[in-house]
Amino acid sequence: MNYINILKKEDNYIEVELINEEHSLPNLLKELLLAKKDKVIVAYYSVEHPILDPDKHIYVSNPVLSVKTFEGVNAEEVLKEALNDVIKLCNKVF
Numbered sequence: 001m002n003y004i005n006i007l008k009k010e011d012n013y014i015e016v017e018l019i020n021e022e023h024s025l026p027n028l029l030k031e032l033l034l035a036k037k038d039k040v041i042v043a044y045y046s047v048e049h050p051i052l053d054p055d056k057h058i059y060v061s062n063p064v065l066s067v068k069t070f071e072g073v074n075a076e077e078v079l080k081e082a083l084n085d086v087i088k089l090c091n092k093v094f
Contacts, residue, residue, distance in 0.1 A: 002019055007064065030045055032085045045063045
């Protein structure tokens, strides 16, 4: 099962769709990315109006996370760093 769908990828820009997520993960990722001031110019996410999933009977919308980094900084690698930061945070809590 795919959890992330890469919509657009350039050296210093990446746009990914987070499958079946709400606000929690993209908001956390955005904050962790923005904290990387020496690497990240801008990080944000957007959520389209949710639709009703006919099988699960819940409203679903896939947030789209966008990250632009400084020239020479690979956006995909910075996103991977932020995802690892999430794992580290979880390991501290549990």
